[in-house]
Structures are given as C-alpha cells and as structure tokens.
Amino acid sequence: MAERDLRFLGELAAQLRVDSVRASAEAGSxxxxxSMSAADLMAVLFAHHLRYDFEDPGNPANDHLIFSKGHASPLLYSLFKAAGAVTDRExxxxRKRGSRMEGHPTPRLPWVDVATGSLGQGLPVGVGVAMAGRLERMPYRVWVLCGDSELAEGSIWEAAEQAGDTGLDNLTLVVDVNRLGQRGPTRHGWDTGAYARRFGAFGWHTIEVDGHDPGAIDDAFQEAHGVRGRPTAILARTRKGEGVRAVADREGAHGKPLKEPEPAVAELGGERDLRVEVRSPDRAGEPYRFEGGELVLPEYKVGDQVATRSAFGEALAALGAARGDVVALDGEVADSTKTEEFGRAFPERFFEMYIAEQQLVAAAMxxxxRGWVPYAATFAAFLTRAYDFIRMAGVSRSPIRLVGSHAGVSIGEDGxxxxxxxxLAMMRAVYDSTVLYPCDANQAAALTVEMADLTGxxxxxxxxxxxxxxxxxxxxFPIGGSCVLRRSPSDRATIVAAGITVHEALAAAETLAAEGVQVGVVDMYSIKPIDTAVLVEAATTTGNLITVEDHRPEGGLGDAVLDAVSELGPRVVKLAVHGMPGSATPGEQLADAxxxxxxxxxxxNRLV
Structure with missing residues (x-):
C-alpha cells in the first residue's frame, strides 16, 4: 500500500477516535x-473494501455491515459522518432524546439492518443475511464486527457451525480482540490463536492480524475476498482506548466517557473533517426470486379430526406455491412441526438449522x-431458548413469523x-407482536396465510x-378478530377459550345447557391484538367471563382478556395450568390441570 494511502488511513482512524470521544463526552455516556480499538479496522473497511451506496440504502447489491458489538455505536456513527451520511451536528x-443516534444502533437509521447491542447476535443474523445472498444469487458481502467478549456466547458458536457447514464464503467476521471486557480481562485475552483454532474447527478460514496496522488489515480483507467455500474470521489484536494514554489498555474505562476529553482529542491530533469515498456496488442485476402462482389452501370438512400443526404444514406448502418469497426454517423437528411439507415441495427455500434455536430465529431475521418472508418453526417450549433474539427482533421491527407446536399439557405423555x-406470555410481551392460537385446521390454514403480510x-x-x-x-379469520360460537340473551356467563380449550368449552356449554344454564362461548384465536369489542359486549351483557387456556395463568389468554375489560369491572375467572404436570394422556392432562x-x-356453577 502506498505511503499516502497509509497516512490517510491513519488520519481517518484518528478522526474516528476523536469523534467517538467527542460524541460520548457530549452525551455524558x-x-x-x-470504539477506539476498532477504528483502524473500520477505516480500512470503509476506505477500500465496503461496497455501499449511502444515498440508496435499499440497493440490493449493497454490502451489509453489522456491528454485533453494538455498544461501539460511537464508531459506527463516526463512520457514517465520515461517509457524508450524517452531519457533525447530528x-x-x-444518545439525546429523539435522536437517531441511539445508545446502540437500530434501524431508525436506514443504513442499519437490525438492532444490536445484546451481544452474540450480530454474527447469527449476519449468517441469515449471507444465506439470503446465496438464495437470491447476489454478489454482496456481509461484514460483521464482533468484540472478543461476546465470543463467550453460545449463539456465536451456533452461527460458526452453521456458516462453516454451509460454506458461506460471502461472510467475513472481524473480531476486535482488545483483551478487556466490561469488568476485566476476557477469557483468552490477546491469544488470537485460541480463537483461530476454534473457528478453524468449524471450517472457517482464519487470519490473525495486528488490528492497528492498516496495511496488514488491508491485506487481510483482500485475502478474505479471495476465499472460496468457507467463511473468514479476521482476528485482530487491538488495544482498548487506543491512541489515548490515559485509557489505552486500562481496566475500568469500559462504558464511560473519557474524564478529560479535550486533552484526549489533542493527543489524537485534534478534530478533523476527512471524508471517505465509500465505493458504490457494481451493478449486479436484480435479486433472484422464485415464481408464484395461485393460492389453493387445503380445506377440511366440519367434523374431521385434524391437528392444527398438520394444517399449518399443508397451508405453508400451499403458500409457498403461491408466493416465491416465502421461506421456511426448521429446528430439526420438521416431521413434528410439519414444515417438512414445505421442505419436500421447495427444498431450495427450506433451511435446516438443526437444534440451534438462537440461530433459527436469527437466520429468519x-x-x-433482504425481503424474504420467513416462517421459523420448532416446539413452543424450545423457543424460550431464543427469547433474547425474539425480543431484539421486536426492537428491529423485524417481520419474522414464528410457529410453536406441541403447546400445553395437551401434548400428553412427554411431560x-x-x-x-x-x-403466550413470552410472545405477548414482544413489541408490536401478533399472537395467534387456532382451534381447528381451517382456522390454522387461514391464519398461516394471514401472517405472511404482517409487520413485526x-x-x-x-x-x-x-x-x-x-x-x-x-x-x-382477520387478525384481531374472534369467533362467537354460542350466544343467547339468557347467557349467564361467557367462556373465552383458544386452541385446544375451545372444544372443551363447547362441550361444557352443552352440558350446562342440559342443566338449564346458558353460557356463551368465544373462540379467541387472536390473542394479540385481542377482540376488545366482543369482550366488552360479553362483559356488559353477562357480567361474568371465564377464560380457559392450556398455558400458565401468568401472561396468557386470561391476562389478555383482563387487560381488555378491567375498566368495566366484570367478574373474570381464569382457568389455567397451575401445577407441575407429569406424564399422562392428553385427556388426563387436561383434567389434572x-x-x-x-x-x-x-x-x-360456582360463578353463577
């Protein structure tokens, strides 16, 4: 690399450090x-290797840059300033109220794909973006900046396994090995070889480099471009707080603005206003999309016995035939969730993520x-392992569709x-989420299709x-609706049920009617948003609501109903699973619960 280029990269990295210091000092946090440790790495990336059109962030040929270490947001925003995308004033x-420059990056900025900051998530999401690049046959590259501390997260190694096994050579991970975490040294310190052995074991090409040597960094990025059949991990030894003696490689400085920012800026050579010309991507055509056709949903006759998981699988396959943008992801339970129907019909759009639920959700994100319509399915119980990813998908406003089968005690003997x-509680708590619980096959099929155009x-x-x-x-079955299955002017209570308990509620209503007690029954298939109008009418006319759900009493259907009618003051009785189930038949489980x-x-009878 020419001496002039090296000088420019050094000056650009110094500017990024200065601006990171200034922004944090202005915010007071x-x-x-x-940010300072990774400044050289990102200066070289922006100046020589990133292909991105900041005036057209929707350009399908743009590279993708994900800051997994989202706390280094001052560096990311300083890069955006250097690229001319934001002003120094912004x-x-x-971290100011109303600013797009949030403490950790979110897609409020058009150049940010997903919200980051919960460590260990950027690489798994980057794997999903790289998978999309292969699917749509686009030449863009995915760059992920990680910190060394987050390499302790299991999700990183789920991603490493997936990327290595599938040979994602359009993915480059840059690890900022600055030795220090939040409370002290990291597990492996500056031993980049330890990380190289681990990534190498997963089939990655690894490069160890001095993270403050622009020429060596440039060579590493160039080498990553040439690797075929394997993802690349660049393991860069750096110093936290590089460039300022008071904080360089010092413990106790994490997550704090510099105590004396003005001398630090002077030590870094003062303020600059350099601009880096990030190269726009070459014209690469339009992303490949699969053809669609007519939607022909499966239909089931009234009285048939069909599992809703089976109806979901058949409906997803039908949706895949109608829409070429639909993809499915499995957590190695496709024969149980019935996503195997889609996999058989559209193998190129079916992704086996194995038993790695964090990577399952991250890949969907x-x-x-990239505009695909992902459905990710596993057992409802196992989605709890990925809840932090689901939570962050809410922060990202990511339109992903999750399907949880084998819900509740009604699964029977498995325990x-x-x-x-x-x-239900978990999903209701996610920002702007939609929570659906069908009771029969026709409803499950219809709701599977309704999900395709939902946001969030x-x-x-x-x-x-x-x-x-x-x-x-x-x-x-519109989102936010319900089905009133029984209602009469003489109703003394209304039973609100969803899923498996709808059938129990209807049977109970028949028994009560034979005893001279009339009750209404509502099939509340949309738990969030909930049909407040129907609930208010029932609460007003009968004054008594009984919710029944195959779920814990906290946060599920009962609490959703209470939220909707609490100001009206009706009597609400919640029937839910209070005890710890064991093994029993489905009928016995419902009775025991x-x-x-x-x-x-x-x-x-107790209520009325």
Missing amino acids: GHPTS LLRF GLAV PSQMGLED VSYLRTTRGATPVIHQQGER RIDRHAIVAAV
Whole structure:
C-alpha cells in the first residue's frame, strides 16, 4: 500500500477516535474506548473494501455491515459522518432524546439492518443475511464486527457451525480482540490463536492480524475476498482506548466517557473533517426470486379430526406455491412441526438449522432483512431458548413469523420438559407482536396465510393432537378478530377459550345447557391484538367471563382478556395450568390441570 494511502488511513482512524470521544463526552455516556480499538479496522473497511451506496440504502447489491458489538455505536456513527451520511451536528446528538443516534444502533437509521447491542447476535443474523445472498444469487458481502467478549456466547458458536457447514464464503467476521471486557480481562485475552483454532474447527478460514496496522488489515480483507467455500474470521489484536494514554489498555474505562476529553482529542491530533469515498456496488442485476402462482389452501370438512400443526404444514406448502418469497426454517423437528411439507415441495427455500434455536430465529431475521418472508418453526417450549433474539427482533421491527407446536399439557405423555406453557406470555410481551392460537385446521390454514403480510414478530401456536374441525371451509379469520360460537340473551356467563380449550368449552356449554344454564362461548384465536369489542359486549351483557387456556395463568389468554375489560369491572375467572404436570394422556392432562370440560362446568356453577 502506498505511503499516502497509509497516512490517510491513519488520519481517518484518528478522526474516528476523536469523534467517538467527542460524541460520548457530549452525551455524558457511551463506549468510546470500545470504539477506539476498532477504528483502524473500520477505516480500512470503509476506505477500500465496503461496497455501499449511502444515498440508496435499499440497493440490493449493497454490502451489509453489522456491528454485533453494538455498544461501539460511537464508531459506527463516526463512520457514517465520515461517509457524508450524517452531519457533525447530528453526531453530537448521540444518545439525546429523539435522536437517531441511539445508545446502540437500530434501524431508525436506514443504513442499519437490525438492532444490536445484546451481544452474540450480530454474527447469527449476519449468517441469515449471507444465506439470503446465496438464495437470491447476489454478489454482496456481509461484514460483521464482533468484540472478543461476546465470543463467550453460545449463539456465536451456533452461527460458526452453521456458516462453516454451509460454506458461506460471502461472510467475513472481524473480531476486535482488545483483551478487556466490561469488568476485566476476557477469557483468552490477546491469544488470537485460541480463537483461530476454534473457528478453524468449524471450517472457517482464519487470519490473525495486528488490528492497528492498516496495511496488514488491508491485506487481510483482500485475502478474505479471495476465499472460496468457507467463511473468514479476521482476528485482530487491538488495544482498548487506543491512541489515548490515559485509557489505552486500562481496566475500568469500559462504558464511560473519557474524564478529560479535550486533552484526549489533542493527543489524537485534534478534530478533523476527512471524508471517505465509500465505493458504490457494481451493478449486479436484480435479486433472484422464485415464481408464484395461485393460492389453493387445503380445506377440511366440519367434523374431521385434524391437528392444527398438520394444517399449518399443508397451508405453508400451499403458500409457498403461491408466493416465491416465502421461506421456511426448521429446528430439526420438521416431521413434528410439519414444515417438512414445505421442505419436500421447495427444498431450495427450506433451511435446516438443526437444534440451534438462537440461530433459527436469527437466520429468519437475516432473511427478512433482504425481503424474504420467513416462517421459523420448532416446539413452543424450545423457543424460550431464543427469547433474547425474539425480543431484539421486536426492537428491529423485524417481520419474522414464528410457529410453536406441541403447546400445553395437551401434548400428553412427554411431560413438562416438552410442554410450551409460557409461550403466550413470552410472545405477548414482544413489541408490536401478533399472537395467534387456532382451534381447528381451517382456522390454522387461514391464519398461516394471514401472517405472511404482517409487520413485526408474529407467532402461531399449534396443537399436537387432532381436534375436530368446527369452522367452515373458506371462512375468514382477520387478525384481531374472534369467533362467537354460542350466544343467547339468557347467557349467564361467557367462556373465552383458544386452541385446544375451545372444544372443551363447547362441550361444557352443552352440558350446562342440559342443566338449564346458558353460557356463551368465544373462540379467541387472536390473542394479540385481542377482540376488545366482543369482550366488552360479553362483559356488559353477562357480567361474568371465564377464560380457559392450556398455558400458565401468568401472561396468557386470561391476562389478555383482563387487560381488555378491567375498566368495566366484570367478574373474570381464569382457568389455567397451575401445577407441575407429569406424564399422562392428553385427556388426563387436561383434567389434572383443571382446564377440561368438567372443570369449566364446575367453574361456571360456582360463578353463577
């Protein structure tokens, strides 16, 4: 590299450090030292290797840069300033109320794909974006900046396994090995060889480099471009707080603005206003998309016995035939969740993520970044392992569709380790989420299609066992709606159920009617958003609501109903799973949990 280029890169890196110090000082908080360690790495990337059109962030040929170490946001925003995307004035509004320069990056900035800051997530999402690049046959590269501390996260190694096994050579990981974490030294310190051995074991090409030598960094990036059939990990030895003696490689400086920013800026050579010309991508055509066709949903006859998980699988395959942008991801349970139907029909759009639920959700997020419509399915219970990813998908406003099968005690003999009993609460708590729980096959099929055009995180809960079909073929089930299955002027209470308990509620209503007690029954298939109008009417006319759910009492259907009618003051009785289930048949499980038809009858009689 020419001496002139080296001088420019050194000056650019110094500017990035200065601006990171200034922004954090102005905010009175932030992570300048974590930004300063990676400044040389990112200066070389922006000046020589990144291909990105900042005036057109939607350009499908753009590279993707993900700051997994999202706390280094001062560095990212300083890079955006150097590229001319933001002004110095906006940079100095870092962490201020209403500013796009948030403490950790989010897609409020058009050049940010996903929210980061919960460590260990950037690489798994980057794997998903790289998978999309292969699917759509585009030449862009995915660059992920990680810190060495987050390499302790298991999600990193789920991603390393997936990327290595599938040979994602369009993915480059840059690890800022600055030796220091939040409270002290990291596990391996500056031993880049330890990290190289680990990534190498997963099939990655590894490069160890001095992270403050622009020429060596440039050579490493160039080498990564030439690797075929393997992802590349660049392991860069750096110093936290590089460039300022007071904080360089010093413990106790993490997550704090510099105590004396003015002398630090002077030590770094003062303020600069350099501009880096990030090269726009070469014209690469349009991303490949698969053809669609007519939507022909499966139909089920009233009275048939069909599991909602089976209806979901058949409907997803039908949706895949109609829409070429739909993809499916499996957590190595496709024969149980029934995503195998889609996999057989569209193998190129079906991704086996194995038993790695964090990578499952992250890959869905990465595919959604590129405009694909992902459905990711596993057992409802196992989605709890990926909840931090789901939470961050909400922060990212990521349109991913999650499907949890084998929900509740009604799965039967497998016992509590396999029972999703917390999933409704978990999903309801996610920002702007949609939570759906069909009771029969026609409803499950229709809701599978409804999910395709939703924004944000959506969740479909399916049942293991066969249930009677009670809804007509072709019936519509709008998001936020419900189905009033029984209602009369003489109703003394309304039973609100969803999924498996709808059938128990209908049976209980028949028994009560024979005893001279009339009750209404509402199939509340949309738990979030919930049909407040129907609930208010029921609360007003009967004054008594009984919710029944195959879920824990906290945060599920009962609490959703209470939230909707609490100001009206009706009596609300919640039937839910309170005890710890064991092994038993599905019918025995419902009875033991006191959520079967007999328990509902008893609850109504106590109430009225």
